[in-house]
Structures are given as structure tokens and as C-alpha cells.
Amino acid sequence: MIPVVEIENLYFSYNGISVLKDVNLSIDQKDSTCVVGPNGGGKSTLIKIILGLLEPTRGTVRLLGGTPDEKRNRVGYVPQYSNFDPLFPVTVMDVTLMGRLAAQNGVRFGFSYSKSDKEAALHALEEMELLQLAGRKFSELSGGQRQRVLIARALVSASEILILDEPTANIDAHVEGSLFEIMLELNKRMAIILVTHDLGFTSQFFESVICVNQVVHVHPTSEISGELIQDLYGEDIKMIRHDHRCAAGGHVAD
Amino acid sequence: MITAVRQEGMLLIDFIEALLNPHIPFLRYAFMVGLLASVAFGVIGSYVVVRRISYIAGAISHCVLGGIGVGLYLQKGVGWAWVDPLYGAVIAALAAAVIIGFVSIHASQREDTVIGALWAVGMAIGLLFIAKTPGYTDPMSYLFGNILLVSQNDLRLVAGLDILIIGAGCLFYQRFLAVCFDEEYARIRGINATAYYLGLLCLTAITVVLLVRIVGIVMVVALLTLPAAIAGHFARVLWQMMLAASLLCAVFISSGLAISYTYDMPSGPVIIVIAGTVYLAVLLTRWVFR
Numbered sequence: 001m002i003p004v005v006e007i008e009n010l011y012f013s014y015n016g017i018s019v020l021k022d023v024n025l026s027i028d029q030k031d032s033t034c035v036v037g038p039n040g041g042g043k044s045t046l047i048k049i050i051l052g053l054l055e056p057t058r059g060t061v062r063l064l065g066g067t068p069d070e071k072r073n074r075v076g077y078v079p080q081y082s083n084f085d086p087l088f089p090v091t092v093m094d095v096t097l098m099g100r101l102a103a104q105n106g107v108r109f110g111f112s113y114s115k116s117d118k119e120a121a122l123h124a125l126e127e128m129e130l131l132q133l134a135g136r137k138f139s140e141l142s143g144g145q146r147q148r149v150l151i152a153r154a155l156v157s158a159s160e161i162l163i164l165d166e167p168t169a170n171i172d173a174h175v176e177g178s179l180f181e182i183m184l185e186l187n188k189r190m191a192i193i194l195v196t197h198d199l200g201f202t203s204q205f206f207e208s209v210i211c212v213n214q215v216v217h218v219h220p221t222s223e224i225s226g227e228l229i230q231d232l233y234g235e236d237i238k239m240i241r242h243d244h245r246c247a248a249g250g251h252v253a254d
Numbered sequence: 255m256i257t258a259v260r261q262e263g264m265l266l267i268d269f270i271e272a273l274l275n276p277h278i279p280f281l282r283y284a285f286m287v288g289l290l291a292s293v294a295f296g297v298i299g300s301y302v303v304v305r306r307i308s309y310i311a312g313a314i315s316h317c318v319l320g321g322i323g324v325g326l327y328l329q330k331g332v333g334w335a336w337v338d339p340l341y342g343a344v345i346a347a348l349a350a351a352v353i354i355g356f357v358s359i360h361a362s363q364r365e366d367t368v369i370g371a372l373w374a375v376g377m378a379i380g381l382l383f384i385a386k387t388p389g390y391t392d393p394m395s396y397l398f399g400n401i402l403l404v405s406q407n408d409l410r411l412v413a414g415l416d417i418l419i420i421g422a423g424c425l426f427y428q429r430f431l432a433v434c435f436d437e438e439y440a441r442i443r444g445i446n447a448t449a450y451y452l453g454l455l456c457l458t459a460i461t462v463v464l465l466v467r468i469v470g471i472v473m474v475v476a477l478l479t480l481p482a483a484i485a486g487h488f489a490r491v492l493w494q495m496m497l498a499a500s501l502l503c504a505v506f507i508s509s510g511l512a513i514s515y516t517y518d519m520p521s522g523p524v525i526i527v528i529a530g531t532v533y534l535a536v537l538l539t540r541w542v543f544r
Contacts, residue, residue, distance in 0.1 A: 051442055077442050088304055089489045090435055098432045101443040113428070137490050157443070 002065040003028050004161050004191045005050055010059030012045055019045050023059070023216040029160065032187050032205060035195045037212035043195050046212055047163060050193075051077060064160060076158025076190075078150045080166045086139050092149050093134045096121040099156035117156075124152040128182070144175030151182065162186055163193045180205055269512040281515060283409050284401040284468055288507035290409075290416045291464040296500025297423040298461040299482035300492060301454055305434040310358060310455065312475045313369045314350045315462040317376030319471055321346020322396050323383030331387050339396075340411055343466055347459035350376060355452040399470035399522030401511070412464050419457055419464075423496075430454060431492055468507070469522035477503060480529040484536050506532070 003026045010023040020042045027033050037043050048054040049061055052068025064071040076099075100117040113121075125131050128148040133141065138149065147167055154162055164183075168176050183192055183205065194206070211217045273282050302311050325342025328334045350372065357368045384391050395403055423430070432440040433450045441447045458478070465474050481502035482495060489495035510525030 053438065053441060072442050073444055075442070077439065079436065079439060084436070085304065085306070087486060088435055089486060089492050089495045090431070091491055094431065094491060095435070097428075098435065098439065098443070101428065101432050101440065101445060153439075 001029060003062070004031070004064055005193070006060075006062040007050075008060050010049070010061065011057045012042075012049060012054065013057050014045075018214065020049075020056075020212070021215050025210060025216060025218050027191055027193065030187065030189070030191055032183070032192045032207050033194070033210055034206040034208070035193060035210045035212060036197065039197060041213040042216075043197075043212045044165065046210075046216070047165060047193075047195060050163070051075065074158060074160055076151075076154030076162040078147075078154050078162070078164040078167060080169060084138075084146075088139060090138050091134070092125070092130060092136050092138055092141070093118075093121060095138050095149050096125055096134075096153045096156060099124070099153040120156045121152070124155040125149075127155065128152040142175075144172065144178065147175070147179065148182070155186075159190060161191045161193065163195075165195045166197070167194065168196055265512065265516050269515055272515055279406070280402055280404050281511070283404040283406060284521070285508065285511055287404055287409055287412045287464070288468060288511060289504055290412050291461075291468075292504035292507060293500045294416050294419040294423075294461045294464055295478055295503045296481060296485075296498075297420055297496045298454075298457050299478040299503070300485070300496045300499050301423070301430055301434060302458055303479055303482040303486055304492065304495075305454065307455070307458070308475060308479045309366070310354055310369065311458050311462065311478055313354055313373040313376075314347055314455065314459045315471045315474050316373045317350035317354075318343045318347050318459075318463060318466060319380030319393075319396060320376040320378075320383075321349075321380070322466075322471075323380030323387075326391055327383040327387045330389055330391075338407065338411075340408065340463065340466070343463045344415075344460060346376065347463050348456055351455035351459035352452060355455045359448060359451070395470075396466065397470050397472050398520060399466070399468050399473070401468055401514075401521050404467045408467055415460050415464060419461055422453070422457055426450070426453070427493070465507075468511075469525055473522050473526045476526050477506070477529060480533045481506065484533050487536055487540060502529075502532070 005025070005027040007023050007025050010020060011018070012020040023046070035043050035046065045054060049056050050063060050068060052061075052063070052072050061068055064074060097113050097117060100113060100120060122131065122134065125134055128151055130145065130148055130152060133145065133149075138146065141149065151162075151164075162183075167179060183194070186192060207220065209219050211219065272278060273285055275281075302308055321342035321344070322339045323342070324346070325337055325339035328342070329337040329339065354369055354372055357372070358365050361368050380396075381393060384393050394400075429440070429445055429450055432443070432445065433447050433454075437447045437451070440450075461478065462471070462474050465477060469477055481499040484502055485495045485498035489498055506525055506529045510528050511521055513519070513528075514521040514524040
């Protein structure tokens with residue numbers, strides 16, 4: 001079985017400052033992995049390297065058995081929605097269709113997408129229970145709905161990996177719950193990589209945790225302990241989630 | 255009230271008569287240039303507003319003076335009669351777009367300082383060349399527009415560039431939309447986002463040149479962004495914004511030309527004041543009825 005992501009001896013530095021050191025990790029098909037670490041610790045950098053948006057200074061990255069440039073078309077990526085211009089004139093359908101740009105079936109020019117593109121987009125919207133909102137303006141949606149539109153956009157072209165960057169930032173607790181259900185469902189058919197700074201989120205669902213703070217450690221979720229959190233974030237943890245419960249015995253890595 | 259309406263009716267009739275008058279061709283040319291340019295302004299202006307690059311568009315338009323200065327110098331100082339200052343304007347605008355584009359991509363810090371410097375240096379070069387051009391050339395005409403300068407040749411140039419801009423703006427609509435909305439995602443989808451960004455800046459550069467004669471380089475960016483900004487309040491999708499912005503731009507230019515002709519005022523400032531007033535009125539109305 002080819003791992004969906006395989007990283008060996010990877011180093012990355014930016015303007016002479018080391019951001020990631022000697023990273024080795026492997027993510028299997030249908031894995032659910034959480035990437036945690038403090039802000040500025042290199043989480044986003046790691047994701048950008050996996051997506052081929054940044055070149056590593058040293059080391060190799062294999063994505064679905066190829067280079068990130070070759071294969072990133074098959075990766076679904078969900079960015080933080082807080083980055084979007086709230087006035088942007090675009091509909092839910094328009095956003096979803098962007099997932100089909102330059103897809104396997106050729107280049108899109110002009111105003112219109114092909115019939116198969118539209119069908120794929122409608123199918124993804126249906127799966128996210130957004131079909132009735134397809135014609136609505138993206139900026140009129142709630143935070144949770146926008147999140148689901150961005151997941152739909154990722155799904156129209158992805159079949160093997162879904163990468164989500166801080167999906168729990170700025171959304172309500174009940175939306176967070178439904179996000180979980182969506183991910184549980186999607187995890188049946190694809191690997192999920194989720195970036196978060198919220199450790200309480202991790203152990204409820206994920207099989208393994210990738211801790212990134214310049215160096216990278218991979219743990220099964222059951223190993224998450226106070227000591228580990230302190231190693232990762234240092235002494236100054238100010239916020240602790242009290243609603244966090246681990247299942248009996250925790251999760252066990254394969 | 256009735257008298258006022260009648261007076262305005264007379265104003266319109268006078269203006270239409272003037273447009274048809276064979277002895278004042280410049281007004282007709284200016285009017286046609288304005289209508290043609292409106293379409294390009296609506297399309298490209300919408301991209302500029304949603305991508306939030308008005309400041310960069312401003313820098314490009316001011317650099318155009320450098321090209322105009324060199325063009326005038328070559329035409330009158332060196333004696334190359336075939337050189338039109340507008341050719342210089344197009345070349346300078348494209349060069350400025352590419353340089354500023356690279357600066358904004360690569361200079362992660364102090365981008366505004368570098369762009370501000372290019373803005374001023376472009377203008378300075380233009381003024382120096384104009385100063386060394388024999389005969390008297392009033393830089394004011396280029397800075398603030400002068401419809402007396404609009405010729406039939408300009409009309410042809412504007413029509414040609416207009417077709418180019420609208421063609422490119424429509425052909426790459428979905429891609430520009432994706433790059434403007436979410437550049438990083440577009441890149442993941444295999445789109446060369448840098449190339450599209452530079453392409454958009456080049457289209458902006460050419461668009462700015464279209465109305466240099468009528469509103470001048472200092473104010474032209476307002477006409478690029480204000481109609482699109484107004485349209486953005488009502489449009490649900492980008493193409494609606496473009497359509498509405500084009501119509502608004504055409505209305506601003508034609509009403510501005512009519513008023514400036516009737517009351518003998520410079521056309522550029524009148525057009526900009528109309529556009530600015532409507533924009534502020536829309537903002538105020540939206541704020542009151544929120």
C-alpha cells in the first residue's frame with residue numbers, strides 16, 4: 001500500500017531561519033491525522049510543503065507516490081475561511097466549481113464550466129447538504145455553511161486526501177460537532193489531515209497526532225498527556241479545555 | 255421645478271446637437287472614447303476592486319506620465335513624427351505593471367514604500383522629458399485630462415485596446431475569478447497564479463491608458479474603482495458587477511461630458527465628482543438602511 005504522504009529527512013528554512021528540522025513521517029490511506037503545534041511552529045509550512053506550494057530546503061516529499069507538483073490535483077484542500085473578503089461577489093456554486101479548475105479533464109476557458117463539472121459540483125454540494133443554497137451569495141452564509149462550501153469545493157476534485165487548515169477557528173461548538181460527523185463519514189473513503197492549535201479537538205477523532213514545533217513527532221492519540229503538551233507548547237499554557245474526554249483506553253495506533 | 259426640468263431638457267438637447275456638430279469633432283470623439291472605454295473599465299475595474307489592488311493601479315497610472323513624456327520628446331525633440339505620446343503611455347504602463355507586480359510578489363516587507371517610489375519616479379521622468387521637449391507642452395493636459403486633445407487616431411487606438419482587454423477579461427473569466435478569490439487554492443488547482451496576477455496588472459495598465467486623454471492620469475483610477483465599488487454593493491456574482499460597473503461608468507462619463515461642455519468646465523474633474531458623489535450617496539444610503 002503506497003502511503004498518501006511520505007516525508008524523509010526534510011529540512012526547511014526561510015531567510016536563513018530554520019523552520020522545520022529533520023522531519024520524517026508517513027501517512028497511510030484512510031488515516032486520520034491531526035497536525036498540532038504553537039503558532040509559528042511550522043504547521044502551515046509543513047502543509048504547504050506537502051501541497052508543493054513551498055520547496056523543501058533538503059529532503060524528499062512523496063504525495064500519492066509522486067511529487068507534490070504532479071499529484072496535488074488529487075488533494076482536497078480546505079483553507080481557513082477567515083481569509084476571505086466578505087464582500088466578494090461570488091455564489092456558492094461558483095466557489096464549488098473552482099475545485100474543477102484545470103482538473104484532469106482539461107483547461108477551462110471563458111465563462112462556463114462543462115456539464116460534468118457542474119454535475120460534480122452539485123453532487124459535492126448535495127453531500128454537504130448545501131444543494132438548496134447553490135445559488136446564494138457566499139458572503140451571506142453562516143460560518144459553518146461557508147466551511148461546508150469549502151469542503152465541497154475540495155471534494156469535487158479529491159478522492160484520496162483531504163487537508164483542512166484550522167477548520168475549528170471561529171466556528172461555534174455545535175458547528176464543530178457537525179464538522180466531526182462530516183469528517184467521520186469522509187474518513188471512510190479518504191485520508192484526513194487536519195491542522196489545529198486546539199489539542200482538545202484531537203483525541204476525540206484522530207488516530208495519530210503530528211506535533212510540529214520545528215521538530216516533528218508523531219504520536220498515537222492515546223499518548224497525548226500533560227507532559228507532552230508542555231513539551232510542545234512550553235510552560236505557558238493559559239487555556240485548557242475542560243470538555244475534553246478521552247474514550248476509555250484512548251485510541252491506539254496501528 | 256418644471257422650469258428646471260425644461261432647462262435640463264434643453265441642456266441635453268444642446269449637448270446632443272453639439273455631439274452631432276461637424277465643427278466640434280473632439281466632443282464626438284471624446285464621447286465615443288468614453289463609451290468604448292466604459293466596458294473595459296467595468297470589466298477590469300471589477301477585478302481591481304475584488305482583488306484589492308487599487309493602490310497598485312494608482313501607481314501604474316502615475317507611471318504612465320513617464321511614457322507620455324518620453325513619447326512627446328521622441329515625437330517633437332528627436333523628430334520621430336510617427337511616435338504618439340499614447341504609444342509611450344502603453345509601453346510605460348506595461349513596464350510599470352510588470353515591475354510593480356514583481357515587487358508586490360517578492361518584496362514581502364515595505365512593498366508600499368517601493369511602489370510609492372516607483373509612482374513618484376515615473377511621474378518625475380515624465381515631467382523631465384516634457385520639460386526638455388521643444389515648444390510648450392502643458393503637463394496639466396495629461397495629469398487632469400483635456401478632451402480637446404482627443405483625435406480620430408485615439409479613437410482607433412482605444413477601440414483596438416478595448417477589444418483586447420474585453421477579450422482577455424472574458425476568455426480568462428473563471429481563472430481570474432479563482433485567482434482573485436483564493437490565489438493559494440488556484441495555485442493548488444494547477445493554475446499559474448503569478449502569471450495571472452501579472453496578466454491582470456498588465457490589463458489594468460492598458461485600461462488606465464484608455465481614458466488618459468479625458469480624465470487624466472491622476473484621476474483615472476477613481477473611474478476604474480468607483481463604478482465597480484458601487485456595483486459591488488448590489489451584484490451577486492462578478493459578471494453582474496462588471497455589467498453594472500460598465501453601465502455606471504458610461505453614465506458618469508457621458509453626463510460628465512455633457513455638464514462640462516454646457517458649463518465650460520474641465521471634463522475630468524466633473525466626471526470624477528459625479529462618480530464620487532454617487533459612490534458616497536450609495537455608501538450613506540446603505541449605512542442608513544442597514
